[in-house]
Amino acid sequence: MVASVELVAERAGVSVSTVSRALRSIPGVSAATRKRVQRAADELGYSASPAASRLATGRTMTVGIVVPVLAKWFFGKVIGQATYALREAGFDVLLYELATAGQRQRFFGTVHLHGRTDGVIIVALQPSREELESLASQGQAVALLGAQAQGAGSVSVDNVGAGRAAVRHLLNLGHEQIAFIGIRDEEGSTLGGVPPLERLVGYREALAEAGLTLDDAFEQFDENSVAGGAAAMSRLLVAGRPPTAAFVASDEMAFGVLKVLRQAGLEVPRDFSVVGFDNHELCDVVGLTTMDHEVAEQGQDVARILLEIMQGGQAANLARPARLVVRETTAPPRALRTATTAPDSQHSAGHPGNL
Amino acid sequence: MVASVELVAERAGVSVSTVSRALRSIPGVSAATRKRVQRAADELGYSASPAASRLATGRTMTVGIVVPVLAKWFFGKVIGQATYALREAGFDVLLYELATAGQRQRFFGTVHLHGRTDGVIIVALQPSREELESLASQGQAVALLGAQAQGAGSVSVDNVGAGRAAVRHLLNLGHEQIAFIGIRDEEGSTLGGVPPLERLVGYREALAEAGLTLDDAFEQFDENSVAGGAAAMSRLLVAGRPPTAAFVASDEMAFGVLKVLRQAGLEVPRDFSVVGFDNHELCDVVGLTTMDHEVAEQGQDVARILLEIMQGGQAANLARPARLVVRETTAPPRALRTATTAPDSQHSAGHPGNL
DNA sequence: CTGAAAGCGCTTACAG
């Protein structure tokens, strides 16, 4: 049902070599012939067999995108943006979801990409040296998002700085009992990537700089989801000395935090402040204060960087900014507020505390 | 860097034909030889060149997934589930985002899939007869999610019935001024698919059955996003005769509706009820009452159906259920409530109405 | 059960 070069050559009255050259805009074909070939190809609805060209050239014009999970806003956004940029450049994209350590092992332990893709974008996964070597031996160009590695391009965010900024915002509001809710990696794998860990470092740095002591009980980890955030917050609620605010390493977890807080009868930000991370598209709906790190741009950047590598360019390493987006989930802690705000404050000192 | 059949054949001391047969578990190879070949292949880290096998067999062991947009929960969920099922069956997945009418035209107007995929899953897009013919001429098996067509497998939901159920819930609570907020298709294309239209039909049917008259001003359409829902709700707020409830065709739009309501000082569900559609993972966070239609299952089903077709089976057409999930955004309308609830109702009849 | 050889449909030196 689909034409071949021979058909086109016959119809245009030239050899297959000429058809091949004419259609791929290779110099050394007269304008007239080129036009004739083009028309014949159009009339036949011809499109070169990808398998045959790949076999002949060794190039696949396809890129792989590897993510730890598909059904999350962050990854959907990144994939969407990267895919768009890749398609513009004429590349197809093959999708790989590595949700478990087992899948990850199988993916890197097998030669699968060779002959399927020319390069691969790895999102939120820190590949080991062996994994990187496997990719290299398969002839893959590689670009990382949210990680860095020798020989690979990358785009990342200063997560330590961003974490510190988030906590500083809370400190500046007067909070001193600040918790951290982070992403727990599944079964010891690094599926969640390193950024979550860096955010914890930023949290600790900010507290240390403020002269506050760290409290293990204030650092809670759980799976990166609404349920995970809710579970972590629930643990904080029963702590001996309850926090008045929390920096949550992902917006989705922060949504869960907000939910638990509401269920516990605590009003945000009156009774508790929370700042998230990502600037998820639904932050606006719940008014979540968060750290924005331009996810869409990261997706485009990582695609551009991979494209450059595949064209023989240098493997660029890009650092992207993060910034605080203040909405409605942060405010001074209640104790402080009653002391500093106007005397006619509606929150009397005798207000029954919920925490 | 990657071994070829010849290398393996040499190492195992057999011909390439035998290697090929042994590795693909084709009968007619002695157990001993098979074992020897397998070992040689393992030692060399051999994996058949996909380009070469595709050229020789005509099969790609790859499936395409086409969605109107990637960065949305619904599509991420569907893709994730379908991808998992496909991978289990040994297929790779190629991703295509058709966000604009132009992209759609280019995709179907060109022979692109031929030689790249054996079949394609099309999500939330109603392909025309020409588009279907193009896919068929390219040798593609096709399965639809959220649409139906001659010769294609499909999984869909009774959207008319689901829409009717959603509205009936509102009617049963006593609402009589019920609005519909739907998805507006971009520039006359059917990128949004038919389900949103069917939900409108269900809405109208329910109202008609209840003996209520339809009001054009109560039917608002906008883009399928938080912003779109917010814009549509804003239009409803300035209507001459304001509604007391709305059935919103997607949860994301419903989130926008909730946001506008809150900004307008209206309390949900006290002043206004809303029921969404999808059972988005974040419904739980905001307490949105919605219609669940088992999105994950739909993703698995459509993959299974495509797999069956590619194995030469019948193109199955599956209908899936939808059900109401009551949370916290629906209640009787205020007027009714003050009249029917206990006399000591805290909402006095004289309460200043916001709508 | 195993091997030699043709063929899948392109691309690309090599000649002219």
Add this chain to the structure above:
DNA sequence: CTGAAAGCGCTTACAG
């Protein structure tokens, strides 16, 4: 500027 031919790395009748 154009064409004949080899080659990319598999698979699969066809013989044996």
